[in-house]
Amino acid sequence: MEAARLTVQDLGYGGLSFRELAKAVGIKSASIHYYFPTKGALGEAIMRRYVEHYARYLEGILEGGADRATALRRYTDVFRETLLNGNRLCLAGMLAAERNELPAEVRAEVVAWGEMNERWIARVLALGGAAGAEDLRGRARAIFAAVSGAQMVAHGRHEVAVYDEVVATYRASGLIP
Amino acid sequence: MEAARLTVQDLGYGGLSFRELAKAVGIKSASIHYYFPTKGALGEAIMRRYVEHYARYLEGILEGGADRATALRRYTDVFRETLLNGNRLCLAGMLAAERNELPAEVRAEVVAWGEMNERWIARVLALGGAAGAEDLRGRARAIFAAVSGAQMVAHGRHEVAVYDEVVATYRASGLIP
């Protein structure tokens, strides 16, 4: 699973090969089909594991009692770390691009990733104690989209500095509190 | 070229097949290799054509004498139209995700797309006549990244409404003037 995740983040869903993966874990490609009948089933499992991992991680930040600015800093650092790790793109970002050729079960997990991120950001925004009339969920979605875009653009240029610069501009403009 | 572009925007670089493309244009796959020796050469040509097309289109907006707000509205509408057209992603956005498995010549065109967009947005921002001390290029890059991210998230959900909502939030927050 771990080897498969790293491959997808590196080369995309299309770049994930049963034969290569089998070689990496020391069995034959047909054997992987015993556990994951189709590539879609494998992709779904990888993605589900990814969402759960980061849901736990982000939950930990809030349980640690971080304030709004600190929590959002930790959040943007997550996407930064992914870039530092072999110029990788967020797994869901990778799959979102390939959406139109993904099996339905993998698409569903990509949507789950976005919803998990938005829910978490909305909770963090609420920490500010600002007006309750504010549309926190919409604002959270915009932050999620903007950060994802910053990662994608920096990934395309293979320069972490681009990510840092763009995210800093988001903060300066007030999009990210 | 047109058929190839639509396929890449729909299914990604990996989803583009010489055999399928040949079928679409009525020749054999080996014949395409006569014009484009490798898939990288074909990808480069598609991408270059794409950048030039939109460079002309955006240039036209400025020559038409649009003011800042109008020009930026037309800009975000370009990405919106792409989503409406079969839930397609911007060609460069598609390729940026697949970056790590792209041939070098295609990567270079993806970077060229970003630079073209940033230059144009910076010129539009200057129309505002605001302080010259402002870092227009950095701001332009942030807008480009944010709009690209909005398109990607909306693409992953297959909902144009998500794009509209996120871009509206960018405007409300002041990121996009």
Add this chain to the structure above:
DNA sequence: ACCTGAACACCGTTCAAGT
């Protein structure tokens, strides 16, 4: 229960052979 080799229809690429 878990693994495998062999087959199937796909893929990009090459190349000798055609007009």
Add this chain to the structure above:
DNA sequence: ACCTGAACACCGTTCAAGT
């Protein structure tokens, strides 16, 4: 100059056959 069929090593998937 332009096109083609055939071959090569890849791909996901299936399945009968092994332990």
